[in-house]
Amino acid sequence: MVVASTARTDLSLQAKNADGILVVDDIVKQFPTPEGIITAVDHISFAVAPGEFFSVIGPSGCGKSTLFNVIGGLLDGYDGRVTVAGDIVRGPHASIGMVFQEESTFPWRTVSENVAFPLEIAGMSKRVRLDRARHFISLVGLDGFENRYPAELSGGMRQRVSMARTLASEPKILLMDEPFAALDEQTRLLLGDKVLQIQQQLKQTMLLITHNITEAVQLSDRILVMTYRPGKIKRVVDIDLPRPRTSEIVGSDAFGHYVAQIWSDLREEASRGLRDDESRTLHAGARR
Amino acid sequence: MSGLSAIAKLRYAPAIVGIAALALALLVMEFLIRVDVLNRFIIPMPTQIFEAFERVIVEEDVPARFLLTTREAATAMALLTVTGVAIGALLHRVTILRLACETWIAAFASAPIVLMYPLFLVIFGRNSTTIIMMGFIAGLPPVILKTIEGLASTRRVLIDVGRSFNLTQRQLFWKILFPAALPTIFVGLRLGLIFALINIVGVEFLINFGGLGQLINDLAERYDLAGTYAAIVFVILVSVLFFALTERVERWLRPAD
Structure with missing residues (x-):
C-alpha cells in the first residue's frame, strides 16, 4: 500500500x-x-x-x-x-452538531429524554420525539437503556448518549x-x-x-x-x-x-x- | 429469604438506628432526672411529656393550632420559593446587581430579624400576615444565595450544549440552568424553611396571636413544663412535615438523584 x-x-x-x-x-x-x-x-x-x-x-x-x-x-x-x-x-x-470532550449528558433526564432534547427544542410532540430518539439510541448501540439515567451508565455509554443527542438534530x-x-x-x-x-x-x-x-x-x-x-x-x-x-x-x-x-x-x-x-x-x- | 431480609435490614437500618438513638437519649434523660442529677422542676421527665400529649391535644386545641402554624409556614414557604428563586435568578443574570447585593444579603441572613416584630406589627397589624411576613423575610437570604450558587455552578459544558442547539435565553434557563441548579436551590429552600419556621413560632410566641408558638407561651406561663415540651414536639412535627414535602417535590423534579 x-x-x-x-x-x-x-x-x-x-x-x-x-x-x-x-x-x-x-x-x-x-x-x-x-x-x-x-x-x-x-x-x-x-x-x-x-x-x-x-x-x-x-x-x-x-x-x-x-x-x-x-x-x-x-x-x-x-x-x-x-x-x-x-x-x-x-x-x-x-x-453543525457538536459533541464535547467533557461529559455533557443532562443528569436529570433519562437516555431517551437526553437524546430527544434537540427534537423537544424543535417543538416535536412527545410521542414523535421519543420514537425518533429510539432510532438514534439504537444507532449508538444503547438499546434497552432508554429509561436509564446517565448516573447509571459508564463513561463510554454517556458519551454515546451525547453523540446520539447531537445526531438526533440531524446535523450536516x-x-x-x-x-x-x-x-x-x-x-x-x-x-x-x-x-x-x-x-x-x-x-x-x-x-x-x-x-x-x-x-x-x-x-x-x-x-x-x-x-x-x-x-x-x-x-x-x-x-x-x-x-x-x-x-x-x-x-x-x-x-x-x-x-x-x-x-x-x-x-x-x-x-x-x-x-x-x-x-x-x-x-x-x-x-x- | 435470607437475602431479602438482608436488603430489608440495609434499607431500614438508618431509621432503626435513628429511633434507637433517640430512645436511648430519652432514657438517659429520664434516668438523670429520676436520680436528681437534672432538676425535675426545670426539665420534665420524658414519660411526663408523653403523658401530657393527650391532655394538650384535647384541652389546648392542638389540631387547630397545628393547622394554623402549618398554614402560615406553607404560605411563607410559597412566597419564599417564588420570590427567593426569582430574586436569585435575577441576581445571577445581572452581574452588577449580584456584585452589589450578594454580600449584604449574606450579612442580612445573620441579623436577628425576629426583633423587628414591632415594626411588622405596625405595618401589617396583629394578625397572621405579620407572622407570615416575618417568616418570609427571615427565610429569604438562604434561598436567594443558594439559587445564585446553584445557577452559577452549572457546568459550562451543559450551557455550551444548549448554545450549540441554538437555545433562546429563556430555553437555556428553563431547560438547562434551572434543572441543573435544582439540588442547590432545594438546599436553600430547606435552610429558608428552618429560618422561617423559627421566626413564625417565635413571633406567635411574642405577639400571643395563635398557633403553636402561642401555646408554648401559654403553657410556659402556667408552668406546665411537660405540656410546653409536648407543644415543642408539635413544632418539630411541622418541620418534619415540610422537610418530607420538599424531599418529595425534589424527587419529583429530579427523579435521577
Whole structure:
C-alpha cells in the first residue's frame, strides 16, 4: 500500500476552491493575556468534503479546542470565516452538531429524554420525539437503556448518549472535540468502530479534534497536523486505508506507518509544548 | 429469604438506628432526672411529656393550632420559593446587581430579624400576615444565595450544549440552568424553611396571636413544663412535615438523584 501524504502550502486558496461542505478559511484567533497577546489559531484553512471524516490533530495547547469553538460558533472575535454549504457561520449553526470532550449528558433526564432534547427544542410532540430518539439510541448501540439515567451508565455509554443527542438534530456536519479522551484505550478503539459504523450508515460528514494519533488514523480520511502555539498547519495527511474499517486495522503495517509518520511530525511540536510548559511552571515558581 | 431480609435490614437500618438513638437519649434523660442529677422542676421527665400529649391535644386545641402554624409556614414557604428563586435568578443574570447585593444579603441572613416584630406589627397589624411576613423575610437570604450558587455552578459544558442547539435565553434557563441548579436551590429552600419556621413560632410566641408558638407561651406561663415540651414536639412535627414535602417535590423534579 502506498502511503500518500501531501504537505500543502497554499491551503487558504485550496479551501476557497474546494467543493467542501465545510470550509474553514484563514482563521486567526488571538487572546489577550497578562503576558501579552497569544495567537491560538494562526491562518488555518481547510475544506471538508461531504461524507468525509476529517481530523485535526495537535499537541496540548495548540489551539485545537479554540478551533472547535470557532467552527461550532461558540466563539467570536476572530479573523477569517467558516462556511457551511456556502452559509457563513455567525454563531451556533443548525447544520453543525457538536459533541464535547467533557461529559455533557443532562443528569436529570433519562437516555431517551437526553437524546430527544434537540427534537423537544424543535417543538416535536412527545410521542414523535421519543420514537425518533429510539432510532438514534439504537444507532449508538444503547438499546434497552432508554429509561436509564446517565448516573447509571459508564463513561463510554454517556458519551454515546451525547453523540446520539447531537445526531438526533440531524446535523450536516458532526463536530467532535476529543469525545473519548476520558476513556481507556480499549473502550476508545471499540467506540471508534461504532463511530465508523455510524458514519458509514448515515454518510455523515465528521470533523474530529483530537490529540490521539491512533484514534485519528483509525477513523479519518484526512488528518490535519497542527503546530504547537501558534497553531498553524504543519501538514495534511491523506489516510489511504480501506473502508469499511474496523479497529482490526490497528494491527496493519500501513496503519503503523501512518502513526509513525504523524508522530514524527507531532513529536517536535509536543516537545516544544512540554518545554514551554516546564519553563512557565518554573517562572511561576520563581515569581512566588 | 435470607437475602431479602438482608436488603430489608440495609434499607431500614438508618431509621432503626435513628429511633434507637433517640430512645436511648430519652432514657438517659429520664434516668438523670429520676436520680436528681437534672432538676425535675426545670426539665420534665420524658414519660411526663408523653403523658401530657393527650391532655394538650384535647384541652389546648392542638389540631387547630397545628393547622394554623402549618398554614402560615406553607404560605411563607410559597412566597419564599417564588420570590427567593426569582430574586436569585435575577441576581445571577445581572452581574452588577449580584456584585452589589450578594454580600449584604449574606450579612442580612445573620441579623436577628425576629426583633423587628414591632415594626411588622405596625405595618401589617396583629394578625397572621405579620407572622407570615416575618417568616418570609427571615427565610429569604438562604434561598436567594443558594439559587445564585446553584445557577452559577452549572457546568459550562451543559450551557455550551444548549448554545450549540441554538437555545433562546429563556430555553437555556428553563431547560438547562434551572434543572441543573435544582439540588442547590432545594438546599436553600430547606435552610429558608428552618429560618422561617423559627421566626413564625417565635413571633406567635411574642405577639400571643395563635398557633403553636402561642401555646408554648401559654403553657410556659402556667408552668406546665411537660405540656410546653409536648407543644415543642408539635413544632418539630411541622418541620418534619415540610422537610418530607420538599424531599418529595425534589424527587419529583429530579427523579435521577
